[in-house]
Amino acid sequence: MSDTQTPEPRTDIALLPPVDRAVVVLKSTETEKNLLALVERTKPIGAPVDKAGREEVHRAAMDHKNARVAIQTAGKTAREDATAFSKAVIAEQDRLVAINAKEEARLFGLRDTYDAAEATRKAEEERKERERVAAIREKIDAIKSLPVVSAADNAETLAATLGDLRGFEITFEDFAEFQDEARAARDASIASLTAMHAAASAREAAEAALAAQREEIERQQRALAEQQEEIARQRAELEEAQKAAAAPAVVVGPNEPPPEVVGTVKSAYDPGNWRDCNPPPIDDTLLEFEAERKASLTALDQPRQRAENAAVAYMLDNTPPSPLSESERRVIVAPESGTAEDGSQVEIRIAPDAPEAVSTFFDAAAGPDTTVEMVTITRDEYDSLLTRVHWLDCLEAAGVDKWDGIEEALRINREGTGS
Numbered sequence: 001m002s003d004t005q006t007p008e009p010r011t012d013i014a015l016l017p018p019v020d021r022a023v024v025v026l027k028s029t030e031t032e033k034n035l036l037a038l039v040e041r042t043k044p045i046g047a048p049v050d051k052a053g054r055e056e057v058h059r060a061a062m063d064h065k066n067a068r069v070a071i072q073t074a075g076k077t078a079r080e081d082a083t084a085f086s087k088a089v090i091a092e093q094d095r096l097v098a099i100n101a102k103e104e105a106r107l108f109g110l111r112d113t114y115d116a117a118e119a120t121r122k123a124e125e126e127r128k129e130r131e132r133v134a135a136i137r138e139k140i141d142a143i144k145s146l147p148v149v150s151a152a153d154n155a156e157t158l159a160a161t162l163g164d165l166r167g168f169e170i171t172f173e174d175f176a177e178f179q180d181e182a183r184a185a186r187d188a189s190i191a192s193l194t195a196m197h198a199a200a201s202a203r204e205a206a207e208a209a210l211a212a213q214r215e216e217i218e219r220q221q222r223a224l225a226e227q228q229e230e231i232a233r234q235r236a237e238l239e240e241a242q243k244a245a246a247a248p249a250v251v252v253g254p255n256e257p258p259p260e261v262v263g264t265v266k267s268a269y270d271p272g273n274w275r276d277c278n279p280p281p282i283d284d285t286l287l288e289f290e291a292e293r294k295a296s297l298t299a300l301d302q303p304r305q306r307a308e309n310a311a312v313a314y315m316l317d318n319t320p321p322s323p324l325s326e327s328e329r330r331v332i333v334a335p336e337s338g339t340a341e342d343g344s345q346v347e348i349r350i351a352p353d354a355p356e357a358v359s360t361f362f363d364a365a366a367g368p369d370t371t372v373e374m375v376t377i378t379r380d381e382y383d384s385l386l387t388r389v390h391w392l393d394c395l396e397a398a399g400v401d402k403w404d405g406i407e408e409a410l411r412i413n414r415e416g417t418g419s
Helices: 018-025 028-042 049-142 155-166 171-245 282-296 302-317 356-366 379-389 393-397 404-417
Strands: 336-340 345-347
Touching: 018 028, 018 049, 028 049, 049 171, 155 171
Parallel strands: none
Antiparallel strands: 336 345
């Protein structure tokens, strides 16, 4: 072929699809035509009747067999060629692959190493981000929980906490994108702590006032107890002086029995006298001693008098009123009794001019009065009631002076208790 000759176009069998390649290898178009012609040629042959007929049938069958064997041989040859080609392709494939297999593995190893490092880096960044957000959330939760944590604090501690929270600055460095949430939590906690501080201050002020009032009452009670001891001592001295003044001066002979005392002055503190505000008998000796006693009482210091007045005022103001009217009140107590000198029990009778609250007890023998309410009290309650009813009169009978201070003490006591 010369250089100027144009090659005829031809079809490369390797480029054909598998079905078309099989048609080319087996020459299917021509073979199909020959087979159809062979079939048409042998169709007229019938059953043989003689030896010549048998020979004709045999030759026709052999023609079909030869055509079949030729097709199978061509197919086997094509398959063997295809198998050899396949093996050659596989071998060539392996040879070619081996050329760059190591380089491929090396490059993929580099890539996988980078991917693993990148995954580790991303995981570390995600962990740090979670920890950062959790730390900010913890700060915000601490701000929100301040009112709960400070619930049991006193006013001073609450004031310090409130001052620290008000001075706490919400910055981007501490709270980043959660600044708005942190400010809202701080403002809410400030409002709650402000209300708690006001309530705690009011409560502590009330407790302090109550403690001061209790301390003042205890101080007044101690002062009153001291004054009562002093009065009791002076009463004992007065009673001894009265007994000494009332005893007659009789000279007793060596063989004479002790003189009989005809009359004595009853003690000024006998239940029928001092308790019911009846003054003792008065003679010249008693008048002289009474003047000395009043002078000694007048010399008592003003703080003692003020303390006693305040104690009396507190007792009067804190004695609950009876829900019954004066005419409906009737007190029933166990009958009073005493012991005579011979050891026998005698009944103590109340003086005729005793207050109704005391004298009505002795009407109990006539039976209960259904028109009034009957109240039973103990002996201690009866003594307390009698003491409160006759407090001022009995102190006056004992010589306590300056009763104009009682009204002032009552006023001060009412202002101090807020009544």
